[in-house]
Amino acid sequence: xxxxxxxxxxxxxxxxxxxxxxxxxxxxxxxxxxxxxxxxxxxxxxxxxxxxxxxxxxxxxxxxxxxxxxxxxxxxxxxxxxxxxxxxxxxxxxxxxxxxxxxxxxxxxxxxxxxxxxxxxxxxxxxxxxxxxxxxxxxxxxxxxxxxxxxxxxxxxxxxxxxxxxxxxxxxxxxxxxxxxxxxxxxxxxxxxxxxxxxxxxxxxxxxxxxxxxxxxxxxxxxxxxxxxxxxxxxxxxxxxxxxxxxxxxxx
Amino acid sequence: xxxxxxxxxxxxxxxxxxxxxxxxxxxxxxxxxxxxxxxxxxxxxxxxxxxxxxxxxxxxxxxxxxxxxxxxxxxxxxxxxxxxxxxxxxxxxxxxxxxxxxxxxxxxxxxxxxxxxxxxxxxxxxxxxxxxxxxxxxxxxxxxxxxxxxxxxxxxxxxxxxxxxxxxxxxxxxxxxxxxxxxxxxxxxxxxxxxxxxxxxxxxxxxxxxxxxxxxxxxxxxxxxxxxxxxxxxxxxxxxxxxxxxxxxx
Numbered sequence: 060x061x062x063x064x065x066x067x068x069x070x071x072x073x074x075x076x077x078x079x080x081x082x083x084x085x086x087x088x089x090x091x092x093x094x095x096x097x098x099x100x101x102x103x104x105x106x107x108x109x110x111x112x113x114x115x116x117x118x119x120x121x122x123x124x125x126x127x128x129x130x131x132x133x134x135x136x137x138x139x140x141x142x143x144x145x146x147x148x149x150x151x152x153x154x155x156x157x158x159x160x161x162x163x164x165x166x167x168x169x170x171x172x173x174x175x176x177x178x179x180x181x182x183x184x185x186x187x188x189x190x191x192x193x194x195x196x197x198x199x200x201x202x203x204x205x206x207x208x209x210x211x212x213x214x215x216x217x218x219x220x221x222x223x224x225x226x227x228x229x230x231x232x233x234x235x236x237x238x239x240x241x242x243x244x245x246x247x248x249x250x251x252x253x254x255x256x257x258x259x260x261x262x263x264x265x266x267x268x269x270x271x272x273x274x275x276x277x278x279x280x281x282x283x284x285x286x287x288x289x290x291x292x293x294x295x296x297x298x299x300x301x302x303x304x305x306x307x308x309x310x311x
Numbered sequence: 312x313x314x315x316x317x318x319x320x321x322x323x324x325x326x327x328x329x330x331x332x333x334x335x336x337x338x339x340x341x342x343x344x345x346x347x348x349x350x351x352x353x354x355x356x357x358x359x360x361x362x363x364x365x366x367x368x369x370x371x372x373x374x375x376x377x378x379x380x381x382x383x384x385x386x387x388x389x390x391x392x393x394x395x396x397x398x399x400x401x402x403x404x405x406x407x408x409x410x411x412x413x414x415x416x417x418x419x420x421x422x423x424x425x426x427x428x429x430x431x432x433x434x435x436x437x438x439x440x441x442x443x444x445x446x447x448x449x450x451x452x453x454x455x456x457x458x459x460x461x462x463x464x465x466x467x468x469x470x471x472x473x474x475x476x477x478x479x480x481x482x483x484x485x486x487x488x489x490x491x492x493x494x495x496x497x498x499x500x501x502x503x504x505x506x507x508x509x510x511x512x513x514x515x516x517x518x519x520x521x522x523x524x525x526x527x528x529x530x531x532x533x534x535x536x537x538x539x540x541x542x543x544x545x546x547x548x549x550x551x552x553x554x555x556x557x558x559x560x561x
């Protein structure tokens with residue numbers, strides 16, 4: 060209980076400190092470059108209640124949800140496969156790590172040429188960002204499954220499907236969840252980036268029009284909404300993550 | 312080379328061959344992508360003509376500036392936070408959720424504040440890299456064996472010697488992990504922000520070529536960035552591995 064209380068106190072302190080820094084920055088750089096936290100919140104309230112914003116947010120959400128579904132499906136399938144096939148895993152893992160480290164934004168023109176403007180390019184870009192961590196974490200999780208569990212499964216003559224369902228999956232859940240958590244944020248980042256420079260709709264588009272019109276309040280409001288959403292979901296997932304890992308260590 | 316190394320080469324060569332075949336057969340049309348041998352030819356031409364050198368230099372300089380800032384600030388911040396327990400606990404939620412927040416979303420805001428110069432790009436690269444550096448350095452400092460520190464105290468080593476002879480070598484593998492991530496992030500940050508909106512650099516040249524459907528420039532530059540980031544990543548990974556192996560941690 061006291062640990063949880065300390066956690067929320069720390070979070071509150073942090074938010075207060077960030078708001079204070081924002082306000083101080085506002086006093087320092089002035090009206091033309093920055094809006095105060097209060098003014099931004101007011102603008103955000105007005106923007107959210109206008110009908111136009113809902114449509115943009117819906118567009119981003121839709122692209123993101125589809126992209127995340129693809130990332131999870133491809134990531135889990137590839138991760139399990141590479142985890143099983145020792146040689147394929149050894150061969151591909153360093154390549155995936157290398158791909159993970161390249162600036163994927165530069166690949167965006169290729170995706171645009173291949174998928175065209177619109178939803179499919181956004182989804183593809185989200186998947187390109189989000190799928191690799193899910194593969195890597197799943198792969199590691201499957202490999203690190205305790206050998207005794209797999210031997211037990213073999214003794215019981217489980218089919219490959221049953222093996223995944225009853226042994227590998229439950230044993231790998233905490234690690235896989237960590238991968239999903241990382242994949243979630245990267246998919247969101249990918250989707251937003253795609254919207255930022257080749258889209259007529261969505262929150263990323265609102266950011267870019269904000270710059271174009273030099274509408275500081277709009278830029279700040281959209282940034283604020285994205286940050287708050289990403290941070291809130293991330294905190295939630297992090298808590299589930301901790302609980303899963305904790306539950307495993309207590310069980311064994 | 313090991314067996315998996317050969318497999319990797321085979322996969323790369325096979326994918327190139329498939330791309331080449333698809334392009335020659337016209338299944339991938341020329342507007343979408345050129346055949347790999349044409350990309351190689353254009354790549355050679357661009358490198359020889361040197362007309363991208365200023366863009367490459369600009370990107371490199373900005374990446375190095377972002378990286379230097381991230382490493383310097385990251386290590387100093389980590390050392391300070393390692394001493395200040397309460398502050399570290401307060402900042403913990405920030406570090407845990409940091410990479411879930413799209414840092415690029417701050418780029419428009421930086422442009423508004425600092426103008427469209429090099430500074431916004433350097434700042435984005437710095438912001439992406441610094442937290443990886445802080446978290447990994449803290450991780451390394453936490454894992455310095457207590458017995459080594461006690462030995463240092465018995466030998467009455469001055470603080471500077473403790474830092475250089477004990478803490479730094481003991482934390483080195485984790486610090487190198489941080490450096491590896493910071494390099495990748497600084498690169499991603501600078502090139503990404505050049506790509507979104509800027510006045511120069513490789514990212515800018517790629518987006519410029521894309522807008523003009525100039526595939527003869529766009530693909531070679533993309534290949535250049537891929538090769539550069541893969542080479543840097545491989546070199547740092549090797550270094551990291553060597554350090555871990557020497558400590559028997561692998």
